[in-house]
Amino acid sequence: MVAVGFVGLGDMGSRMVPHLLRANHRVSVFDVVPGRIDAMTALGAVGADSPAAAARDADVVISAVMSADIPGAHLGEGGILAGMRPGAALAVLSTTTPAMLQSLASQMPAGVHLVDAPLIGGVRYASEAALTVLLAGSDDATALAEPILDAFGQVVRVGPLGSGVAYKLITNVVVMAAEAGLREALDLADVLGASYQTTLDLLARGPMAAVVKRALDRDNPRALRDSAVDFDVLLAAGGEDNLPISAAGRRRLWAATEATSPPPVFVDLTSHATALPRFRNEPGRGQAGEPGLHGE
Known part of the structure:
Protein backbone atom coordinates (compact mmCIF):
# COMPACT_ATOMS: atom_id res chain seq x y z
CA MET A 1 0.00 0.00 0.00
CA VAL A 2 1.28 3.44 -0.98
CA ALA A 3 0.08 6.71 0.54
CA VAL A 4 -1.20 8.90 -2.30
CA GLY A 5 -2.43 12.48 -2.22
CA PHE A 6 -4.80 13.56 -4.99
CA VAL A 7 -5.76 17.20 -5.62
CA GLY A 8 -8.39 18.03 -8.24
CA LEU A 9 -11.54 15.90 -8.40
CA GLY A 10 -13.18 17.22 -11.54
CA ASP A 11 -14.37 15.22 -14.53
CA MET A 12 -11.05 13.38 -14.81
CA GLY A 13 -9.84 13.18 -11.21
CA SER A 14 -13.14 11.85 -9.90
CA ARG A 15 -12.83 8.92 -12.31
CA MET A 16 -9.17 8.25 -11.55
CA VAL A 17 -9.24 8.10 -7.75
CA PRO A 18 -11.39 4.91 -7.72
CA HIS A 19 -8.64 3.07 -9.62
CA LEU A 20 -6.16 3.98 -6.89
CA LEU A 21 -8.56 2.74 -4.22
CA ARG A 22 -9.08 -0.54 -6.07
CA ALA A 23 -5.30 -0.93 -6.13
CA ASN A 24 -5.41 -0.75 -2.30
CA HIS A 25 -3.57 2.56 -2.02
CA ARG A 26 -4.37 4.90 0.85
CA VAL A 27 -5.67 8.02 -0.89
CA SER A 28 -6.13 11.46 0.64
CA VAL A 29 -8.14 13.84 -1.56
CA PHE A 30 -8.88 17.54 -1.87
CA ASP A 31 -11.00 19.71 -4.16
CA VAL A 32 -12.37 23.22 -3.85
CA VAL A 33 -15.88 21.75 -4.24
CA PRO A 34 -16.73 19.93 -0.97
CA GLY A 35 -19.26 17.63 -2.63
CA ARG A 36 -16.53 16.13 -4.78
CA ILE A 37 -14.54 15.23 -1.68
CA ASP A 38 -17.64 13.64 -0.16
CA ALA A 39 -18.14 11.48 -3.26
CA MET A 40 -14.60 10.11 -2.97
CA THR A 41 -14.72 9.55 0.80
CA ALA A 42 -17.86 7.49 0.22
CA LEU A 43 -15.66 5.18 -1.86
CA GLY A 44 -12.97 4.90 0.80
CA ALA A 45 -10.70 7.91 0.29
CA VAL A 46 -9.73 10.22 3.15
CA GLY A 47 -10.91 13.81 2.83
CA ALA A 48 -8.49 16.69 3.40
CA ASP A 49 -9.21 20.34 4.14
CA SER A 50 -6.45 21.77 1.94
CA PRO A 51 -4.01 20.71 -0.79
CA ALA A 52 -1.25 20.73 1.83
CA ALA A 53 -3.23 18.35 4.04
CA ALA A 54 -3.82 15.98 1.12
CA ALA A 55 -0.08 15.96 0.40
CA ARG A 56 1.04 15.49 4.00
CA ASP A 57 2.56 12.04 4.62
CA ALA A 58 1.99 11.01 0.98
CA ASP A 59 4.63 9.09 -0.94
CA VAL A 60 3.23 10.34 -4.25
CA VAL A 61 1.01 13.38 -4.77
CA ILE A 62 -1.05 13.71 -7.94
CA SER A 63 -2.23 17.11 -9.09
CA ALA A 64 -5.07 17.22 -11.63
CA VAL A 65 -6.11 20.88 -11.79
CA MET A 66 -6.57 23.30 -14.67
CA SER A 67 -3.44 25.16 -15.74
CA ALA A 68 -4.65 28.50 -14.35
CA ASP A 69 -5.23 26.86 -10.96
CA ILE A 70 -1.70 25.47 -10.61
CA PRO A 71 -0.28 28.38 -8.55
CA GLY A 72 -3.20 28.39 -6.11
CA ALA A 73 -3.18 24.62 -5.66
CA HIS A 74 0.57 24.23 -5.22
CA LEU A 75 1.96 27.38 -3.61
CA GLY A 76 1.46 29.18 -0.31
CA GLU A 77 0.83 27.88 3.19
CA GLY A 78 -2.07 25.68 2.16
CA GLY A 79 -0.58 24.53 -1.15
CA ILE A 80 0.63 21.08 -2.10
CA LEU A 81 4.32 21.95 -1.77
CA ALA A 82 3.84 23.07 1.83
CA GLY A 83 2.66 19.59 2.76
CA MET A 84 5.21 17.47 0.92
CA ARG A 85 8.07 15.71 2.65
CA PRO A 86 11.57 14.96 1.32
CA GLY A 87 11.67 11.81 -0.77
CA ALA A 88 8.09 12.16 -2.02
CA ALA A 89 7.15 12.74 -5.66
CA LEU A 90 4.70 15.20 -7.19
CA ALA A 91 3.05 14.25 -10.49
CA VAL A 92 1.45 17.16 -12.37
CA LEU A 93 -1.20 15.87 -14.77
CA SER A 94 -2.34 19.28 -16.01
CA THR A 95 -2.28 20.38 -19.62
CA THR A 96 -0.13 23.44 -19.04
CA THR A 97 2.74 25.43 -20.52
CA PRO A 98 6.46 24.69 -20.17
CA ALA A 99 6.81 28.09 -18.47
CA MET A 100 4.24 27.20 -15.81
CA LEU A 101 5.92 23.86 -15.15
CA GLN A 102 9.34 25.48 -14.93
CA SER A 103 8.02 28.05 -12.47
CA LEU A 104 6.70 25.25 -10.29
CA ALA A 105 9.98 23.33 -10.57
CA SER A 106 11.92 26.35 -9.36
CA GLN A 107 9.89 26.40 -6.13
CA MET A 108 10.04 22.71 -5.22
CA PRO A 109 11.14 21.98 -1.64
CA ALA A 110 14.52 20.34 -1.19
CA GLY A 111 14.41 16.59 -1.69
CA VAL A 112 10.95 16.53 -3.31
CA HIS A 113 10.76 15.00 -6.80
CA LEU A 114 8.71 16.45 -9.66
CA VAL A 115 7.37 14.77 -12.79
CA ASP A 116 5.01 16.04 -15.44
CA ALA A 117 2.49 13.44 -16.52
CA PRO A 118 -0.25 14.90 -18.75
CA LEU A 119 -2.88 12.60 -20.15
CA ILE A 120 -4.06 11.51 -23.57
CA GLY A 121 -7.69 10.43 -23.46
CA GLY A 122 -10.88 11.88 -22.04
CA VAL A 123 -13.44 11.01 -19.40
CA ARG A 124 -14.39 7.63 -20.84
CA TYR A 125 -10.72 6.62 -20.96
CA ALA A 126 -10.30 7.75 -17.35
CA SER A 127 -13.29 5.66 -16.26
CA GLU A 128 -11.94 2.59 -18.03
CA ALA A 129 -8.31 3.03 -16.87
CA ALA A 130 -7.34 3.36 -20.53
CA LEU A 131 -5.50 6.69 -20.45
CA THR A 132 -2.04 7.23 -21.89
CA VAL A 133 0.17 8.95 -19.32
CA LEU A 134 3.06 10.97 -20.78
CA LEU A 135 5.56 10.62 -17.95
CA ALA A 136 8.62 12.88 -17.86
CA GLY A 137 11.29 13.58 -15.28
CA SER A 138 14.47 12.20 -13.78
CA ASP A 139 14.98 8.46 -13.44
CA ASP A 140 14.53 8.63 -9.66
CA ALA A 141 11.35 10.71 -9.92
CA THR A 142 9.71 8.60 -12.61
CA ALA A 143 10.57 5.40 -10.74
CA LEU A 144 8.57 6.69 -7.77
CA ALA A 145 5.60 7.91 -9.77
CA GLU A 146 5.20 5.27 -12.47
CA PRO A 147 3.85 2.40 -10.31
CA ILE A 148 1.05 4.69 -9.08
CA LEU A 149 0.25 6.28 -12.44
CA ASP A 150 0.10 2.81 -13.99
CA ALA A 151 -3.34 2.43 -12.37
CA PHE A 152 -4.74 4.87 -14.94
CA GLY A 153 -3.73 3.06 -18.13
CA GLN A 154 -0.49 2.91 -20.09
CA VAL A 155 2.50 4.95 -18.92
CA VAL A 156 4.88 6.12 -21.63
CA ARG A 157 8.18 7.67 -20.56
CA VAL A 158 8.85 10.54 -22.95
CA GLY A 159 12.03 12.17 -21.61
CA PRO A 160 13.30 14.66 -19.03
CA LEU A 161 11.12 17.03 -17.03
CA GLY A 162 8.94 19.12 -19.33
CA SER A 163 8.78 16.56 -22.13
CA GLY A 164 5.33 15.37 -21.07
CA VAL A 165 3.88 18.87 -21.27
Missing part, protein backbone atom coordinates in the same frame (compact mmCIF):
# COMPACT_ATOMS: atom_id res chain seq x y z
CA ALA A 166 5.60 19.44 -24.62
CA TYR A 167 4.28 16.26 -26.24
CA LYS A 168 0.81 16.82 -24.81
CA LEU A 169 0.66 20.25 -26.45
CA ILE A 170 2.01 18.83 -29.71
CA THR A 171 -0.68 16.14 -29.83
CA ASN A 172 -3.31 18.73 -28.87
CA VAL A 173 -2.55 20.70 -32.04
CA VAL A 174 -3.97 17.86 -34.12
CA VAL A 175 -6.78 16.79 -31.78
CA MET A 176 -8.09 20.28 -31.21
CA ALA A 177 -7.83 21.31 -34.85
CA ALA A 178 -10.03 18.30 -35.57
CA GLU A 179 -12.57 19.42 -32.95
CA ALA A 180 -12.74 22.94 -34.37
CA GLY A 181 -12.79 21.50 -37.89
CA LEU A 182 -15.81 19.37 -37.01
CA ARG A 183 -17.70 22.47 -35.89
CA GLU A 184 -16.66 24.29 -39.08
CA ALA A 185 -17.85 21.39 -41.24
CA LEU A 186 -21.27 21.78 -39.61
CA ASP A 187 -21.07 25.53 -40.20
CA LEU A 188 -20.66 24.81 -43.90
CA ALA A 189 -23.61 22.42 -43.69
CA ASP A 190 -25.66 25.36 -42.41
CA VAL A 191 -24.45 27.61 -45.23
CA LEU A 192 -25.33 25.01 -47.86
CA GLY A 193 -28.59 23.93 -46.24
CA ALA A 194 -27.30 20.41 -45.65
CA SER A 195 -28.08 17.96 -42.87
CA TYR A 196 -26.00 17.67 -39.71
CA GLN A 197 -26.89 13.99 -39.49
CA THR A 198 -25.64 13.16 -42.98
CA THR A 199 -22.51 15.24 -42.40
CA LEU A 200 -21.70 13.39 -39.18
CA ASP A 201 -22.50 9.99 -40.71
CA LEU A 202 -20.12 10.63 -43.59
CA LEU A 203 -17.33 11.97 -41.38
CA ALA A 204 -17.69 8.90 -39.16
CA ARG A 205 -16.77 6.70 -42.14
CA GLY A 206 -13.29 8.16 -42.53
CA PRO A 207 -10.27 9.30 -40.51
CA MET A 208 -12.47 11.63 -38.42
CA ALA A 209 -14.38 8.65 -36.98
CA ALA A 210 -12.83 8.86 -33.51
CA VAL A 211 -13.43 12.62 -33.31
CA VAL A 212 -17.08 12.22 -34.29
CA LYS A 213 -17.58 9.36 -31.84
CA ARG A 214 -16.18 11.44 -28.98
CA ALA A 215 -18.22 14.49 -29.98
CA LEU A 216 -21.44 12.44 -29.93
CA ASP A 217 -20.71 10.76 -26.58
CA ARG A 218 -23.50 11.98 -24.31
CA ASP A 219 -21.83 10.36 -21.31
CA ASN A 220 -18.95 12.83 -21.61
CA PRO A 221 -19.63 15.71 -19.18
CA ARG A 222 -16.67 17.81 -20.36
CA ALA A 223 -17.56 21.48 -20.65
CA LEU A 224 -16.90 22.87 -24.11
CA ARG A 225 -15.24 25.79 -22.34
CA ASP A 226 -12.46 23.43 -21.19
CA SER A 227 -11.55 22.75 -24.82
CA ALA A 228 -11.46 26.49 -25.50
CA VAL A 229 -9.20 26.98 -22.47
CA ASP A 230 -6.90 24.23 -23.77
CA PHE A 231 -6.55 26.29 -26.95
CA ASP A 232 -5.52 29.25 -24.76
CA VAL A 233 -2.82 27.13 -23.10
CA LEU A 234 -1.62 25.81 -26.45
CA LEU A 235 -1.27 29.29 -27.93
CA ALA A 236 0.36 30.68 -24.79
CA ALA A 237 3.07 28.06 -25.28
CA GLY A 238 3.43 28.20 -29.06
CA GLY A 239 2.34 31.70 -30.07
CA GLU A 240 -0.44 32.68 -32.47
CA ASP A 241 1.99 33.60 -35.26
CA ASN A 242 3.44 30.09 -35.18
CA LEU A 243 0.09 28.30 -34.89
CA PRO A 244 -2.41 30.07 -37.16
CA ILE A 245 -4.73 27.06 -37.45
CA SER A 246 -4.91 26.76 -33.67
CA ALA A 247 -5.55 30.51 -33.40
CA ALA A 248 -8.52 30.21 -35.75
CA GLY A 249 -9.76 27.14 -33.89
CA ARG A 250 -9.63 29.00 -30.60
CA ARG A 251 -11.79 31.81 -31.97
CA ARG A 252 -14.40 29.33 -33.21
CA LEU A 253 -14.53 27.30 -30.00
CA TRP A 254 -14.81 30.37 -27.80
CA ALA A 255 -17.65 31.59 -30.02
CA ALA A 256 -19.34 28.21 -29.59
CA THR A 257 -18.73 28.27 -25.84
CA GLU A 258 -20.40 31.66 -25.48
CA ALA A 259 -23.33 30.73 -27.72
CA THR A 260 -25.72 29.22 -25.19
CA SER A 261 -26.92 29.47 -21.62
CA PRO A 262 -26.37 27.30 -19.66
CA PRO A 263 -22.84 26.86 -21.01
CA PRO A 264 -22.55 24.04 -23.56
CA VAL A 265 -20.96 20.67 -22.91
CA PHE A 266 -18.76 18.95 -25.45
CA VAL A 267 -21.58 17.09 -27.21
CA ASP A 268 -23.16 20.47 -28.03
CA LEU A 269 -20.33 21.00 -30.51
CA THR A 270 -22.41 18.91 -32.93
CA SER A 271 -25.71 20.68 -32.26
CA HIS A 272 -27.43 23.72 -33.70
CA ALA A 273 -26.94 25.45 -30.34
CA THR A 274 -23.31 26.24 -31.22
CA ALA A 275 -23.94 27.19 -34.85
CA LEU A 276 -22.92 30.54 -36.28
CA PRO A 277 -25.24 33.27 -34.93
CA ARG A 278 -27.14 33.77 -38.19
CA PHE A 279 -28.10 30.08 -38.27
CA ARG A 280 -28.55 29.47 -34.55
CA ASN A 281 -32.18 30.54 -34.43
CA GLU A 282 -33.37 28.80 -37.57
CA PRO A 283 -35.03 25.58 -36.34
CA GLY A 284 -35.09 22.86 -38.93
CA ARG A 285 -31.95 23.94 -40.71
CA GLY A 286 -28.89 21.81 -40.14
CA GLN A 287 -30.20 19.94 -37.11
CA ALA A 288 -29.12 16.32 -36.79
CA GLY A 289 -31.90 14.10 -38.07
CA GLU A 290 -33.77 16.92 -39.83
CA PRO A 291 -34.28 17.38 -43.57
CA GLY A 292 -31.44 18.87 -45.57
CA LEU A 293 -30.09 18.53 -49.07
CA HIS A 294 -30.20 14.75 -48.77
CA GLY A 295 -33.81 14.63 -47.58
CA GLU A 296 -33.43 12.43 -44.49
Whole structure:
Protein backbone atom coordinates (compact mmCIF):
# COMPACT_ATOMS: atom_id res chain seq x y z
CA MET A 1 0.00 0.00 0.00
CA VAL A 2 1.28 3.44 -0.98
CA ALA A 3 0.08 6.71 0.54
CA VAL A 4 -1.20 8.90 -2.30
CA GLY A 5 -2.43 12.48 -2.22
CA PHE A 6 -4.80 13.56 -4.99
CA VAL A 7 -5.76 17.20 -5.62
CA GLY A 8 -8.39 18.03 -8.24
CA LEU A 9 -11.54 15.90 -8.40
CA GLY A 10 -13.18 17.22 -11.54
CA ASP A 11 -14.37 15.22 -14.53
CA MET A 12 -11.05 13.38 -14.81
CA GLY A 13 -9.84 13.18 -11.21
CA SER A 14 -13.14 11.85 -9.90
CA ARG A 15 -12.83 8.92 -12.31
CA MET A 16 -9.17 8.25 -11.55
CA VAL A 17 -9.24 8.10 -7.75
CA PRO A 18 -11.39 4.91 -7.72
CA HIS A 19 -8.64 3.07 -9.62
CA LEU A 20 -6.16 3.98 -6.89
CA LEU A 21 -8.56 2.74 -4.22
CA ARG A 22 -9.08 -0.54 -6.07
CA ALA A 23 -5.30 -0.93 -6.13
CA ASN A 24 -5.41 -0.75 -2.30
CA HIS A 25 -3.57 2.56 -2.02
CA ARG A 26 -4.37 4.90 0.85
CA VAL A 27 -5.67 8.02 -0.89
CA SER A 28 -6.13 11.46 0.64
CA VAL A 29 -8.14 13.84 -1.56
CA PHE A 30 -8.88 17.54 -1.87
CA ASP A 31 -11.00 19.71 -4.16
CA VAL A 32 -12.37 23.22 -3.85
CA VAL A 33 -15.88 21.75 -4.24
CA PRO A 34 -16.73 19.93 -0.97
CA GLY A 35 -19.26 17.63 -2.63
CA ARG A 36 -16.53 16.13 -4.78
CA ILE A 37 -14.54 15.23 -1.68
CA ASP A 38 -17.64 13.64 -0.16
CA ALA A 39 -18.14 11.48 -3.26
CA MET A 40 -14.60 10.11 -2.97
CA THR A 41 -14.72 9.55 0.80
CA ALA A 42 -17.86 7.49 0.22
CA LEU A 43 -15.66 5.18 -1.86
CA GLY A 44 -12.97 4.90 0.80
CA ALA A 45 -10.70 7.91 0.29
CA VAL A 46 -9.73 10.22 3.15
CA GLY A 47 -10.91 13.81 2.83
CA ALA A 48 -8.49 16.69 3.40
CA ASP A 49 -9.21 20.34 4.14
CA SER A 50 -6.45 21.77 1.94
CA PRO A 51 -4.01 20.71 -0.79
CA ALA A 52 -1.25 20.73 1.83
CA ALA A 53 -3.23 18.35 4.04
CA ALA A 54 -3.82 15.98 1.12
CA ALA A 55 -0.08 15.96 0.40
CA ARG A 56 1.04 15.49 4.00
CA ASP A 57 2.56 12.04 4.62
CA ALA A 58 1.99 11.01 0.98
CA ASP A 59 4.63 9.09 -0.94
CA VAL A 60 3.23 10.34 -4.25
CA VAL A 61 1.01 13.38 -4.77
CA ILE A 62 -1.05 13.71 -7.94
CA SER A 63 -2.23 17.11 -9.09
CA ALA A 64 -5.07 17.22 -11.63
CA VAL A 65 -6.11 20.88 -11.79
CA MET A 66 -6.57 23.30 -14.67
CA SER A 67 -3.44 25.16 -15.74
CA ALA A 68 -4.65 28.50 -14.35
CA ASP A 69 -5.23 26.86 -10.96
CA ILE A 70 -1.70 25.47 -10.61
CA PRO A 71 -0.28 28.38 -8.55
CA GLY A 72 -3.20 28.39 -6.11
CA ALA A 73 -3.18 24.62 -5.66
CA HIS A 74 0.57 24.23 -5.22
CA LEU A 75 1.96 27.38 -3.61
CA GLY A 76 1.46 29.18 -0.31
CA GLU A 77 0.83 27.88 3.19
CA GLY A 78 -2.07 25.68 2.16
CA GLY A 79 -0.58 24.53 -1.15
CA ILE A 80 0.63 21.08 -2.10
CA LEU A 81 4.32 21.95 -1.77
CA ALA A 82 3.84 23.07 1.83
CA GLY A 83 2.66 19.59 2.76
CA MET A 84 5.21 17.47 0.92
CA ARG A 85 8.07 15.71 2.65
CA PRO A 86 11.57 14.96 1.32
CA GLY A 87 11.67 11.81 -0.77
CA ALA A 88 8.09 12.16 -2.02
CA ALA A 89 7.15 12.74 -5.66
CA LEU A 90 4.70 15.20 -7.19
CA ALA A 91 3.05 14.25 -10.49
CA VAL A 92 1.45 17.16 -12.37
CA LEU A 93 -1.20 15.87 -14.77
CA SER A 94 -2.34 19.28 -16.01
CA THR A 95 -2.28 20.38 -19.62
CA THR A 96 -0.13 23.44 -19.04
CA THR A 97 2.74 25.43 -20.52
CA PRO A 98 6.46 24.69 -20.17
CA ALA A 99 6.81 28.09 -18.47
CA MET A 100 4.24 27.20 -15.81
CA LEU A 101 5.92 23.86 -15.15
CA GLN A 102 9.34 25.48 -14.93
CA SER A 103 8.02 28.05 -12.47
CA LEU A 104 6.70 25.25 -10.29
CA ALA A 105 9.98 23.33 -10.57
CA SER A 106 11.92 26.35 -9.36
CA GLN A 107 9.89 26.40 -6.13
CA MET A 108 10.04 22.71 -5.22
CA PRO A 109 11.14 21.98 -1.64
CA ALA A 110 14.52 20.34 -1.19
CA GLY A 111 14.41 16.59 -1.69
CA VAL A 112 10.95 16.53 -3.31
CA HIS A 113 10.76 15.00 -6.80
CA LEU A 114 8.71 16.45 -9.66
CA VAL A 115 7.37 14.77 -12.79
CA ASP A 116 5.01 16.04 -15.44
CA ALA A 117 2.49 13.44 -16.52
CA PRO A 118 -0.25 14.90 -18.75
CA LEU A 119 -2.88 12.60 -20.15
CA ILE A 120 -4.06 11.51 -23.57
CA GLY A 121 -7.69 10.43 -23.46
CA GLY A 122 -10.88 11.88 -22.04
CA VAL A 123 -13.44 11.01 -19.40
CA ARG A 124 -14.39 7.63 -20.84
CA TYR A 125 -10.72 6.62 -20.96
CA ALA A 126 -10.30 7.75 -17.35
CA SER A 127 -13.29 5.66 -16.26
CA GLU A 128 -11.94 2.59 -18.03
CA ALA A 129 -8.31 3.03 -16.87
CA ALA A 130 -7.34 3.36 -20.53
CA LEU A 131 -5.50 6.69 -20.45
CA THR A 132 -2.04 7.23 -21.89
CA VAL A 133 0.17 8.95 -19.32
CA LEU A 134 3.06 10.97 -20.78
CA LEU A 135 5.56 10.62 -17.95
CA ALA A 136 8.62 12.88 -17.86
CA GLY A 137 11.29 13.58 -15.28
CA SER A 138 14.47 12.20 -13.78
CA ASP A 139 14.98 8.46 -13.44
CA ASP A 140 14.53 8.63 -9.66
CA ALA A 141 11.35 10.71 -9.92
CA THR A 142 9.71 8.60 -12.61
CA ALA A 143 10.57 5.40 -10.74
CA LEU A 144 8.57 6.69 -7.77
CA ALA A 145 5.60 7.91 -9.77
CA GLU A 146 5.20 5.27 -12.47
CA PRO A 147 3.85 2.40 -10.31
CA ILE A 148 1.05 4.69 -9.08
CA LEU A 149 0.25 6.28 -12.44
CA ASP A 150 0.10 2.81 -13.99
CA ALA A 151 -3.34 2.43 -12.37
CA PHE A 152 -4.74 4.87 -14.94
CA GLY A 153 -3.73 3.06 -18.13
CA GLN A 154 -0.49 2.91 -20.09
CA VAL A 155 2.50 4.95 -18.92
CA VAL A 156 4.88 6.12 -21.63
CA ARG A 157 8.18 7.67 -20.56
CA VAL A 158 8.85 10.54 -22.95
CA GLY A 159 12.03 12.17 -21.61
CA PRO A 160 13.30 14.66 -19.03
CA LEU A 161 11.12 17.03 -17.03
CA GLY A 162 8.94 19.12 -19.33
CA SER A 163 8.78 16.56 -22.13
CA GLY A 164 5.33 15.37 -21.07
CA VAL A 165 3.88 18.87 -21.27
CA ALA A 166 5.60 19.44 -24.62
CA TYR A 167 4.28 16.26 -26.24
CA LYS A 168 0.81 16.82 -24.81
CA LEU A 169 0.66 20.25 -26.45
CA ILE A 170 2.01 18.83 -29.71
CA THR A 171 -0.68 16.14 -29.83
CA ASN A 172 -3.31 18.73 -28.87
CA VAL A 173 -2.55 20.70 -32.04
CA VAL A 174 -3.97 17.86 -34.12
CA VAL A 175 -6.78 16.79 -31.78
CA MET A 176 -8.09 20.28 -31.21
CA ALA A 177 -7.83 21.31 -34.85
CA ALA A 178 -10.03 18.30 -35.57
CA GLU A 179 -12.57 19.42 -32.95
CA ALA A 180 -12.74 22.94 -34.37
CA GLY A 181 -12.79 21.50 -37.89
CA LEU A 182 -15.81 19.37 -37.01
CA ARG A 183 -17.70 22.47 -35.89
CA GLU A 184 -16.66 24.29 -39.08
CA ALA A 185 -17.85 21.39 -41.24
CA LEU A 186 -21.27 21.78 -39.61
CA ASP A 187 -21.07 25.53 -40.20
CA LEU A 188 -20.66 24.81 -43.90
CA ALA A 189 -23.61 22.42 -43.69
CA ASP A 190 -25.66 25.36 -42.41
CA VAL A 191 -24.45 27.61 -45.23
CA LEU A 192 -25.33 25.01 -47.86
CA GLY A 193 -28.59 23.93 -46.24
CA ALA A 194 -27.30 20.41 -45.65
CA SER A 195 -28.08 17.96 -42.87
CA TYR A 196 -26.00 17.67 -39.71
CA GLN A 197 -26.89 13.99 -39.49
CA THR A 198 -25.64 13.16 -42.98
CA THR A 199 -22.51 15.24 -42.40
CA LEU A 200 -21.70 13.39 -39.18
CA ASP A 201 -22.50 9.99 -40.71
CA LEU A 202 -20.12 10.63 -43.59
CA LEU A 203 -17.33 11.97 -41.38
CA ALA A 204 -17.69 8.90 -39.16
CA ARG A 205 -16.77 6.70 -42.14
CA GLY A 206 -13.29 8.16 -42.53
CA PRO A 207 -10.27 9.30 -40.51
CA MET A 208 -12.47 11.63 -38.42
CA ALA A 209 -14.38 8.65 -36.98
CA ALA A 210 -12.83 8.86 -33.51
CA VAL A 211 -13.43 12.62 -33.31
CA VAL A 212 -17.08 12.22 -34.29
CA LYS A 213 -17.58 9.36 -31.84
CA ARG A 214 -16.18 11.44 -28.98
CA ALA A 215 -18.22 14.49 -29.98
CA LEU A 216 -21.44 12.44 -29.93
CA ASP A 217 -20.71 10.76 -26.58
CA ARG A 218 -23.50 11.98 -24.31
CA ASP A 219 -21.83 10.36 -21.31
CA ASN A 220 -18.95 12.83 -21.61
CA PRO A 221 -19.63 15.71 -19.18
CA ARG A 222 -16.67 17.81 -20.36
CA ALA A 223 -17.56 21.48 -20.65
CA LEU A 224 -16.90 22.87 -24.11
CA ARG A 225 -15.24 25.79 -22.34
CA ASP A 226 -12.46 23.43 -21.19
CA SER A 227 -11.55 22.75 -24.82
CA ALA A 228 -11.46 26.49 -25.50
CA VAL A 229 -9.20 26.98 -22.47
CA ASP A 230 -6.90 24.23 -23.77
CA PHE A 231 -6.55 26.29 -26.95
CA ASP A 232 -5.52 29.25 -24.76
CA VAL A 233 -2.82 27.13 -23.10
CA LEU A 234 -1.62 25.81 -26.45
CA LEU A 235 -1.27 29.29 -27.93
CA ALA A 236 0.36 30.68 -24.79
CA ALA A 237 3.07 28.06 -25.28
CA GLY A 238 3.43 28.20 -29.06
CA GLY A 239 2.34 31.70 -30.07
CA GLU A 240 -0.44 32.68 -32.47
CA ASP A 241 1.99 33.60 -35.26
CA ASN A 242 3.44 30.09 -35.18
CA LEU A 243 0.09 28.30 -34.89
CA PRO A 244 -2.41 30.07 -37.16
CA ILE A 245 -4.73 27.06 -37.45
CA SER A 246 -4.91 26.76 -33.67
CA ALA A 247 -5.55 30.51 -33.40
CA ALA A 248 -8.52 30.21 -35.75
CA GLY A 249 -9.76 27.14 -33.89
CA ARG A 250 -9.63 29.00 -30.60
CA ARG A 251 -11.79 31.81 -31.97
CA ARG A 252 -14.40 29.33 -33.21
CA LEU A 253 -14.53 27.30 -30.00
CA TRP A 254 -14.81 30.37 -27.80
CA ALA A 255 -17.65 31.59 -30.02
CA ALA A 256 -19.34 28.21 -29.59
CA THR A 257 -18.73 28.27 -25.84
CA GLU A 258 -20.40 31.66 -25.48
CA ALA A 259 -23.33 30.73 -27.72
CA THR A 260 -25.72 29.22 -25.19
CA SER A 261 -26.92 29.47 -21.62
CA PRO A 262 -26.37 27.30 -19.66
CA PRO A 263 -22.84 26.86 -21.01
CA PRO A 264 -22.55 24.04 -23.56
CA VAL A 265 -20.96 20.67 -22.91
CA PHE A 266 -18.76 18.95 -25.45
CA VAL A 267 -21.58 17.09 -27.21
CA ASP A 268 -23.16 20.47 -28.03
CA LEU A 269 -20.33 21.00 -30.51
CA THR A 270 -22.41 18.91 -32.93
CA SER A 271 -25.71 20.68 -32.26
CA HIS A 272 -27.43 23.72 -33.70
CA ALA A 273 -26.94 25.45 -30.34
CA THR A 274 -23.31 26.24 -31.22
CA ALA A 275 -23.94 27.19 -34.85
CA LEU A 276 -22.92 30.54 -36.28
CA PRO A 277 -25.24 33.27 -34.93
CA ARG A 278 -27.14 33.77 -38.19
CA PHE A 279 -28.10 30.08 -38.27
CA ARG A 280 -28.55 29.47 -34.55
CA ASN A 281 -32.18 30.54 -34.43
CA GLU A 282 -33.37 28.80 -37.57
CA PRO A 283 -35.03 25.58 -36.34
CA GLY A 284 -35.09 22.86 -38.93
CA ARG A 285 -31.95 23.94 -40.71
CA GLY A 286 -28.89 21.81 -40.14
CA GLN A 287 -30.20 19.94 -37.11
CA ALA A 288 -29.12 16.32 -36.79
CA GLY A 289 -31.90 14.10 -38.07
CA GLU A 290 -33.77 16.92 -39.83
CA PRO A 291 -34.28 17.38 -43.57
CA GLY A 292 -31.44 18.87 -45.57
CA LEU A 293 -30.09 18.53 -49.07
CA HIS A 294 -30.20 14.75 -48.77
CA GLY A 295 -33.81 14.63 -47.58
CA GLU A 296 -33.43 12.43 -44.49
